[in-house]
Amino acid sequence: MTSWWNLIEEGHSSPEWPYPIRYGEESRISADVLVLGGGIAGCHAAISAARHGASVVIVEKGHVRRSGQGGAGVDHWQAACTNPCSTVSPEEYTNAIVDGFAGYDCGPMRYAQCRESWDAALDCERMGVQIRDVHGEFEGADFRDPGSQLMFCYDYESRHSLRVYGDNMKPCLHKETVRLGIKTYNRVMATSLLTEDGKNGGRVVGATGVNVRTGEFYAFRAKATVLAMAHPRREWVFSTELNGGSATFADLNIVGDGHAMAWNAGAELVAMERSYDTAGGFAYIQYGVGYPDNTWYGCSMVDATGKPVPWFDGNGQELATVRDRFLPPEGRKFMLMGGGLVGSSVTPQTQGNHIDDSLSERIRKGEVILPLYADLPSLPEHERRAIFGLMVGNEGKTRVPVYETYTSAGFDPDRDMLQAPIMPPDAYRSPHYPAGVPVPQWREIFGGGLMVDWDLRSSLEGLYGAGRSVYGGGDHSGAATSGRYAGRRAADYARNASEPPVDPDQLEAEKARVYTPLQKRPESMGWKELNAGICRIMQDYCGQYRSEEALQLGLRLLAEVRESELARGYAANPHELGRVLECHTILTVGEIVMHASLARRASSEHLDFRRLDYPAVDPPEWHKLLPLRRDREEVKTREVPLDYHLQPPYASTYEENYLAHGGGSLDTGGV
């Protein structure tokens, strides 16, 4: 009986706020390197900057021990191209992914991942994360190398990606930040970037924040700032009412505050027009239904009558054995992932082995009878244990929510087949069944973020990016490696940078903005209604199909809502204050997406982007990046080739650029 309404029913009144209220009080903090966001990317950035001699501060909305999308664990550690068993070079892996995304991927960040993913894994191992089968449970398995005890996923021949016991990843990273003397401000939401003389487009000299438990205001002054605050969410669809955050891939804190702050400061963002359709929080328990992909890659599926669903290789040849699912298709050197690269166009290198892709048609014809089941008992013992014991045991949101919950309810992978959700036939086109049935106008941003150079520096001096703050985004090891890279580049810059001057007027203006929601007005509105309202504008005016007229109307609506409903947003306590401020973020990100959509006057299959008024799909002249920034009240766009990172002033190969920008000076020290 521990919910608030139980307390009231038991005769108590609603308890007073448990934390001291410090509205208006201000703390001033200085550091060489300020890291905004304490998830996987932020922790690695902070650790790497500290090892490069910088004094470092982390600002985190939750608590660093378990926050961020990787906070609950990780099972796959991808792109470990330099591990001793890998037969794939960083160049090959980078090219395969960049080609898979038709060029719309961040080359510097991807290459840094392929170069350093293995080093980062070793670093995590030194911090206490188990990355090998040290107890020998998988001895004799195809995917295990007896010498190194490393275990591989997806492609057992080329061995570029690892299976890890990453359940305690964040606690280990957190411990390392403490050991290195990194100062962390937990429960502080970053709200804006500070710029030199308060000038839009000027050097970034720190940030402001507000404590979501006490309401205290913070001014962080720093020579360099690393943005590591993930990607925008809650933009097109928002409802906690059925499932809380159960079915969403990102938690509620993740809204794109970093994107909005960078935009307001005048930094360039790119690919913000790209999105994809989702089930918007009405999906299934993540990794918690039977399916043959990702964490469950390679699992056999059977239909309701027990008939197996066949598997095919990347060339369309039917596969005979379970083992075949883990070998690259004939004639290929390697397979990136199983299924396919999420969000990519199908190229020979990204089309991995997969379950029957005519499943939808066969269900429709009655040849396959729903429901499907994940036939774990039929798998070889090592594969079964790897899927349910190792991967489901360690991936984020699976150890307790799936492994412990299901096994304590009697589920036994040796004997039981887990049912797949029963969905309309078309929903089986993607093998990721937990994602549910997508709704066209319920979209999520895919890969849009900071435009960066070979230092992972943004267009603003002093501002660096890591993880999904950066264009292109990526996975767990991508967050880790870009964090390391950005952290050391930020530390190198900070070493010779001048003292950061903070503009008092900019601070005061932000302080006033942050506390506006505390004033109760007639017709005050709470954060949930605001969020859902902004989402409706995005669905209708910037949904699956976009056009000049609708986008212009949408921008006008957003501006009106900012002046009226959002200005009346009300927060009863510091927690709600954070949530109302997130609605400011969501509205700003909506504006960025609309401006980015206006700038791209062509449709694109690669970007899942449809303009009703420009229906031509991927005309070659539009195969380019369109970074945009705010210059006071104006939006400025420029055109950049997709491979800008391999063109002058840069060298023409990944390796030369990487080495010329601090690559190779790896930070493994001190653990």
Added chain:
Amino acid sequence: MDRRVYMLPNPPTPNIPLQFDAAVCNGCNVCVQICRTDVLMPNPEKQKPPIVLYPDECWYCGCCVEDCPRPGAIRLVHPLNQSVVVSWKRKKTGESFRLGMKDPPPPNTRPPAR
């Protein structure tokens, strides 16, 4: 029946993502400290389980359960909208089970791989 009835808003949904066993929980508030979205608040009475203030903000990551120093003090309960379709079939016998069923089979006590 002697029972006081209060004017209360409808309970937020999902109702109870986390169930605390007051006999096991000692109110150490580790879960309060680490919860990413501040779903939990310390109980005004010391040594009592935290109050689930924002069940609607729970991400269901299970970190509170995992980091709890007293196993069994917290149980994660999926929203019914999610758990009601988690079912499995015993391959040999054809028996069907589901998460939350009335008479569940005995637990499988095998721990995750390590």
